[in-house]
Amino acid sequence: MFALKNPFAVSSANRTEDGTREHVEKLPPYPTFTKEERRYIYKGIIEEEATLRDKPTPPIEANPNEAPFDEIYADGPNRGNFTEVEVLTAKRPELWFWVERLLKTNISPNPVRTDQTSPTGYVPPPEQPPNLPYFVARTRSKLLPVYKVVQGENYQFPDKQPKIKRGPEVFTQIQRIDGDLRQLERDLRGWLEQKHSKRILSAVNEYKGTLKLAGDFVFDVVRWLEEQGF
Amino acid sequence: MNLTSKSVSRLFSSRLRLSALRSASERHSSSSTASTIGISQSTLEESKNVDSVLSVPTFFKRDLQNTELFNKNITPPREAWLENFDSLERRKLNVIELHPKVFGAFPRPDLIQLNHWWQTRYGQVDWLWFRTRAELAGSQKKPWQQKGTGRARHGSITAPQWIHGGWSHGPRGPRSHFFMLPFFTRVRGLIACLSAKFAQNDLKIVDTLEKFPSDDSKFLLEFVDKRGWGPSVLIVDKNDIFPRNIALASEDINHINLMPVYGLNVYSMLKHETLVLTLAAVEEIESKLLYQLTRNDLKEVINKFKAPYIGHQPKVF
Numbered sequence: 001m002f003a004l005k006n007p008f009a010v011s012s013a014n015r016t017e018d019g020t021r022e023h024v025e026k027l028p029p030y031p032t033f034t035k036e037e038r039r040y041i042y043k044g045i046i047e048e049e050a051t052l053r054d055k056p057t058p059p060i061e062a063n064p065n066e067a068p069f070d071e072i073y074a075d076g077p078n079r080g081n082f083t084e085v086e087v088l089t090a091k092r093p094e095l096w097f098w099v100e101r102l103l104k105t106n107i108s109p110n111p112v113r114t115d116q117t118s119p120t121g122y123v124p125p126p127e128q129p130p131n132l133p134y135f136v137a138r139t140r141s142k143l144l145p146v147y148k149v150v151q152g153e154n155y156q157f158p159d160k161q162p163k164i165k166r167g168p169e170v171f172t173q174i175q176r177i178d179g180d181l182r183q184l185e186r187d188l189r190g191w192l193e194q195k196h197s198k199r200i201l202s203a204v205n206e207y208k209g210t211l212k213l214a215g216d217f218v219f220d221v222v223r224w225l226e227e228q229g230f
Numbered sequence: 231m232n233l234t235s236k237s238v239s240r241l242f243s244s245r246l247r248l249s250a251l252r253s254a255s256e257r258h259s260s261s262s263t264a265s266t267i268g269i270s271q272s273t274l275e276e277s278k279n280v281d282s283v284l285s286v287p288t289f290f291k292r293d294l295q296n297t298e299l300f301n302k303n304i305t306p307p308r309e310a311w312l313e314n315f316d317s318l319e320r321r322k323l324n325v326i327e328l329h330p331k332v333f334g335a336f337p338r339p340d341l342i343q344l345n346h347w348w349q350t351r352y353g354q355v356d357w358l359w360f361r362t363r364a365e366l367a368g369s370q371k372k373p374w375q376q377k378g379t380g381r382a383r384h385g386s387i388t389a390p391q392w393i394h395g396g397w398s399h400g401p402r403g404p405r406s407h408f409f410m411l412p413f414f415t416r417v418r419g420l421i422a423c424l425s426a427k428f429a430q431n432d433l434k435i436v437d438t439l440e441k442f443p444s445d446d447s448k449f450l451l452e453f454v455d456k457r458g459w460g461p462s463v464l465i466v467d468k469n470d471i472f473p474r475n476i477a478l479a480s481e482d483i484n485h486i487n488l489m490p491v492y493g494l495n496v497y498s499m500l501k502h503e504t505l506v507l508t509l510a511a512v513e514e515i516e517s518k519l520l521y522q523l524t525r526n527d528l529k530e531v532i533n534k535f536k537a538p539y540i541g542h543q544p545k546v547f
Contacts, residue, residue, distance in 0.1 A: 106525040110298060125298060135301035140526050179304035207336070 108141055123226045130229035134179035144230065145175040146221050149212070168201070168214040172221055177209045185211055191224055192217055292327050292513075296520050305330040308428060312509065316441035318456055323437060328428070328512070332519050337426035338418070345419035345496035348411040356405040363388040363396030410537040417522045423496045424515070427505050434459065434506045439467055445478035450486060460503025461485055466494055468510040491515055 033041070062069050070076045089096050111124035125138045139145050149171040154160050177184060181204045189202050192213070201214035213221070294307060307327040314321045328334070366388040373387050390398040411419075427433040434457075444450070454463055462485040465476070470490035480486045489498065491514045499505055507515070525531070 106527050107521070108526050129301040129303075131303070133304070135304050137299050140524055140528075178301060207338070209336070 111142060126229050132179075132183075132228065134177060134181065134184040136174065136184075136225055136230045137176040137178070138230075139176070144222050144225050146218050146225070147173045147175070148216055148218050149173050170214075170216045172213040172215065172217045174211045174213075174221060174225075175209065177211060181206055181209065181211060188221065188224060189213070192220060195220065294327060294329050295517060296329070296331070296524055299331050299520075299523070305334060308334045310428070310433070310435050313434060313436050313457075315436040315439055315508075316443060318453055320457055326435065326509070326512075329516050329520065331523065332421055332516050333424055333428045333433070335421050335425045337429060338422040339426075341415060341419040341422045342426065342496060342500070344411060344415060345423070346500060348409070348416075349495065349497040352408050352410070354407040356401065356407065357403075358401040358405075359403050360397035360400030362398065362400070363390060366396050408537060410535060413531050413535045414522070414528075417519065419496050420494070421519060423499045424505075427499060432460065432504050434504060435509060435512055436506060437509055439465065439476045439508060440473050442473060442476040442479070445475045447479050447482045450476075450479040450483065454486065454504075459506070462502040463487070463504045463506055464489060464498055464502035465506045466491060466511045467508045468514045491518075 064070060064072060067077075068079070068081065071079060071081055113124045113126060122143075125142055129135055136144065151167075151169050151171065152165065174184075185202055185204050188211070189200055192200050200217075203212045204210075205212070307330055309325050310328055310333075311322045312324040312326050314323055363386065368388055370386060370388070373384050374381060376383055384392075388396050390396055424433070454461075465480070465486070465488050467488070468491050470492070472488050477488065480488055485502075487498075487502065491511050494515065
């Protein structure tokens with residue numbers, strides 16, 4: 001069956017190694033005071049605390065009209081305790097340039113176009129926009145706003161992709177378009193279809209100024225836009 | 231004629247003062263605009279000769295910032311009249327260019343609605359609070375014995391299945407609806423609202439508010455009526471300390487309000503029919519919004535203007 005615990009067994013917690021009981025000191029009973037005594041103690045403690053707390057700190061005597069504090073005025077005596085400052089920007093404002101180039105900026109500068117090609121293949125934006133009925137503005141970081149959009153991709157759980165896939169999964173999206181979106185769509189799609197010799201689906205969103213192509217053509221689109229002069 | 235103080239003041243406000251102020255405004259209209267707007271003296275001399283109302287004014291060229299954001303042939307800079315604010319008579323001082331990415335953007339009504347929804351929503355506090363069975367007054371006694379009565383077994387009349395019993399999982403206490411729209415949704419909402427106002431011809435630009443001639447609210451009403459501005463007007467300046475006359479005149483009128491640039495918001499722009507901007511305010515708004523459109527540190531901005539997480543709040547019903 002199962003063993004029952006002996007309720008009369010003395011627990012070994014209070015026993016020493018010899019088996020004798022450990023001597024436990026009894027605490028004295030809590031002191032009892034009368035009402036007047038309690039009031040007196042309470043009042044006395046409060047008064048004591050108050051005297052400690054509200055003890056005025058000795059004031060620091062700082063007379064600005066006397067030494068050494070009279071140096072703070074512009075017309076006061078100069079004993080060499082303060083560092084001397086010379087304002088140069090009033091005399092030579094061109095020096096501020098050297099400070100400004102060290103400061104952190106939020107806005108990325110407009111890169112200038114040169115004949116040299118960069119090793120990454122980056123093409124800076126043009127000075128004048130191309131003479132076309134549409135315009136694609138650069139992003140904040142002066143890149144072309146062409147993005148690859150993957151539909152139904154679960155970034156949080158990459159293993160849990162949807163089992164049934166409907167329609168195309170990868171798109172190329174162009175943003176920040178002004179002007180004739182349809183013309184841009186016709187030109188770009190014609191070029192892409194000729195290159196890849198297949199039909200390409202596309203959709204225009206005039207509300208947002210975006211163009212979406214079915215398929216991954218990011219590098220093709222970027223190269224085409226650079227050739228157009230954007 | 232027995233002139234009381236009231237009649238004198240009325241007469242003064244209606245006729246004498248107006249005529250005096252008109253002449254005064256005509257006198258210093260030439261010199262005043264030059265100091266505030268920064269037009270060269272040669273253009274002023276040209277405009278002085280011809281009739282100020284009907285003539286084509288000289289073109290005031292502003293150097294627009296961030297011209298790489300748009301193509302001039304496709305989205306040209308928007309043009310607006312620069313009007314005077316110193317007399318009843320409307321004079322077109324100039325034509326000024328406005329940035330097409332701020333005042334000529336697509337007026338996205340969805341962004342305007344989102345901003346309006348956020349502004350009306352985030353300050354609300356739901357005070358609805360239902361009592362649980364523990365908080366109800368009444369007997370805690372078992373209503374009848376467990377067995378023998380032939381009735382259903384019950385332990386308390388304040389149980390939630392009882393009529394007039396307590397509520398389980400009801401709305402509890404003050405519940406905040408505070409949240410923040412994403413920062414750039416707010417920026418684009420402002421741009422959309424300004425563009426919509428401009429497209430509807432509800433955006434007026436004046437030179438300064440300094441020389442508004444009267445501190446009489448009746449004069450201001452007449453002024454607004456004669457300009458053809460909507461009954462409700464929102465006047466925006468760069469500084470938050472307004473000139474004495476316009477501040478006093480608009481004090482008693484609830485539908486004519488003053489606002490500094492840093493307080494400009496979508497809700498107020500929708501609330502007022504006409505939006506009046508000073509030239510300084512236009513430049514401030516443009517530079518601030520263009521800075522937001524071109525700045526590069528998005529991650530810092532987005533994290534900075536997020537609402538703090540105050541814990542999970544269960545949905546009520």
